[in-house]
Amino acid sequence: MVFNSLTFVAFFIVMLILHNLPFSWKVKKINLLLASYVFYAAWNPPFILLLWLSTVVDFFVGRALYNQQNKHKRKLLLVVSLIGNLGMLCFFKYGGFILENFTSLVNLLGMDYHPAKPNIILPAGISFYTFTTLCYTIDMYKRKSEPVKSMLDFSLFVTFFPHLVAGPIVRPPQLVPQFETPRKATQQQLMNGLFLLSIGLFMKVVLADSMLAATADSIFGSAREPYGALDAWTGVLAFSGQIFFDFAGYSTCAIGVAACLGFVLPENFLYPYGAIGFSDFWRRWHITLSAWLRDYLYIPLGGNRKGKFRTYINLMITMLLGGLWHGANWTFVVWGALHGFYLWMEKIVQGFSRVKVIPISAAPSGEVGVLGVLPAPLKTKTFRNFLLAMVTFFFINVTWVFFRAPDFHSAWMLLKSMFNVYPKATPSLATLSIIKVGVIVVFMVAFHWLMRDTKVLSVAGKMPWWLVGLIWSVLILLLVWSQESSSSFIYFQF
């Protein structure tokens, strides 16, 4: 089920009541686990079997990995876990893509091979829970933390419904200890949670679905056609806003829902369109994924410890695989490649400047981002930095073309349209659509710039309560007024 549905409202009210009844902690955890299964099964009940399989296999393999002393057997267990998790992901998410590319390759070699198109349904959130369980078994292999003692706690760690289908991607030390002692939201936590849930729903339902989706869909839906620069840029900016409000909206809802139950989930977005540079962008966009890629891919590849050349290669591999994680299409790989290229350029420029990025190994624990923490000169809100942030935003928008376009031809046509190659193309978007996108994007970028060093709850805490109440009312009224049906979040398909 999705957060922006009436089913979820009913489900969540029941959960809040159950969680606050005087049951034992174990009973409450069983309630949470069963509720999480209901939450997941509400999409497609049979896929819950995959979730169980992944949970059971990784619980036992993780424990064996930690306890096993024999080096070879440990490696074998790790391979079993990797094959189990990544195999499942590959089959469901990349099965069709691999077969399609294999077919093209053998056809190119002159073989007449045309297999039937596989009809594989992608289980919701498989990329997210696979990464959640993978990091557990890898941590066990490295003995970075103790194995989870109870199957109930481990199942809840994997399945806890706020993060299950679209993150934030949680690590065992972030969530498992929270299941070990009884938790109930304080009044402050409950109100924070409800406030965040309202903001998240507003972002998703009002801004992403009601205001921006139609314009983005209209432009990208016919991207093979030539557009004038105004239409092309409006479409791309609309998607830029839509993808942010959709995904950050989901994460904000997830954090809010968890807070209402007394749990803390990690931040996933920190005003990414206020980023100065691309490493800063990745500190702020899908933080838990970039941290995951840093810790379980970039650093194991050698990070920046094996010389400049290897650093560049490792960076590109990380971004390419990060791109592929988002979807089984070469356009996503190019999206990742562009980000990798931007990071290269940024590193080269920084090599010539006095501003040095602190290497990843020096980053304090909890800091995220592929390249490390932000240099001090970029932390101030000067006009120069604002211009740099706008340049970053411009290049990020170019990458979104590949992320959203269905194929390279469409992406290329749209890029050409953005740079006014077709000035005489028939106008496409209604003035109202352009105004909606323009107003929202301007406010979004300004908001990201002003809020880049703070958090919404801190700001709300400093405002007069009546003003917060007034703003909160407007959010809820617009949410009701928009009357959008419960559409899926974009990141569910990843």
Next chain:
Amino acid sequence: MPLIVYSLFFISYINTFTMQQNSLAKAGILMLILVTASLVSWELYVRSKGYDTSFDDGPPLWANKRAQVYEPADKSTVFIGSSRIKFDLDIPTWEGLTGDHAVQLACVGSSPLPVLEDLANDVRFKGKLVIDVTEILFFSLAPPNLKNPKENIKYYKEQTPAQKVSFQINRLLESKLAFLDKDRLSLNAMLDKVRPASRKGVFVFPLFADGFGRVKYDRQEYMTEAFVADTNQQNIVRGVWKFLGEVGKEPPPTGGKLDTLFNMVKANVDKIRARGGKVIFVRTPSSGPFLAGENMGFPREKYWEQLLKATGTPGIHFADYPVIDHFQCPEFSHLSMPDAVIFTKEFIRILAQEKGWSFAKMPAVK
């Protein structure tokens, strides 16, 4: 103004009684009060302006009806087509006279062919089927005319348990609250009403009048009494038809294209009949310049008669029956509610007496 006074009163009230609580809790209470007061005021306001409850005619409502086609053939009839059958079939009259459940699957502004194909390929469907023929939509395979039915079918096939529960909750709310009228009172609908002029060459769909196309839970559409009495509103909708007539200049299919379409229809109708189902075509009334345009673009002998002949299927054309051949549609294309009642009664009589259809309350006349 009363809302502001009311709010200020409660702000001071909350301030006094929640001094010990955190500021977000106070903000939450204020939010609850403001939201409740605003929604109650809004509901009262829209009702005072003549709005009544109207359901969102999107894929969830369609899917809910689609699931009902498996009711026994002697107890239900399925209707597919375009908007005309949605307006012209008065479902309470139909159900009252026949004892049959009317399952309305027609889609506004769309061809019925995707739904016909869906039903034909569903081996569990063996019932009675009425296909409304609005020539300009029926004899077209243009993608925009197939989009909505295809989306509805896809939604029905992929609907999740959570979506079914959401639909039931939403249905309860929509049946009580007039402001939950997505087509007229949602944020986007309201913004559309004040939209500025667009650049030359941009396709912008014109707005329908407010009183046209209210939707009931059974998917019957109707025009309000105010609409029927107001020629200004009627002219707005007539203007929409004129606009669509000017932009949709695709010529009617002829020759091979038309034969292909007939063959597609025949294949699907045959599948249903082979399973024991019954199929009939109906040409519902239109009037004025709209009817004249239809007669010119789609001459009856070349399209309607050929459709019946090529598919070997009976049909009812409104022009053949004096009781229903004289309706003046307010906006030239759909019947008002009182006329829909008359049309439905006569339609049932023809089905039972001339076409041999039987219903729970009305056995066939031999």
